[in-house]
Amino acid sequence: MKKKILVAGGTGYIGSHTTVELQNAGYEVVIIDDLSNSNIEVLDGIEKITGIRPEFIQLDLKDKDKTYEAT
Numbered sequence: 001m002k003k004k005i006l007v008a009g010g011t012g013y014i015g016s017h018t019t020v021e022l023q024n025a026g027y028e029v030v031i032i033d034d035l036s037n038s039n040i041e042v043l044d045g046i047e048k049i050t051g052i053r054p055e056f057i058q059l060d061l062k063d064k065d066k067t068y069e070a071t
Helices: 013-024 044-051 064-070
Strands: 004-008 026-035 055-058
Touching: 004 055, 013 026, 013 044
Parallel strands: 004 026, 026 055
Antiparallel strands: none
């Protein structure tokens, strides 16, 4: 069974590169991002590199209730 990990800001520059490395290391990645400084199309790039499209939740982490629901 793969270990699951959440990556906050996973569609940004650092987060997307982190996601690629985590997926390549065998983790199941779930990205949480509000897309304020990035684009949903980054998921296509991650999938193209790794062959795996990570689960994505569009969410502002400042919304505590929705964050708890998502996790």
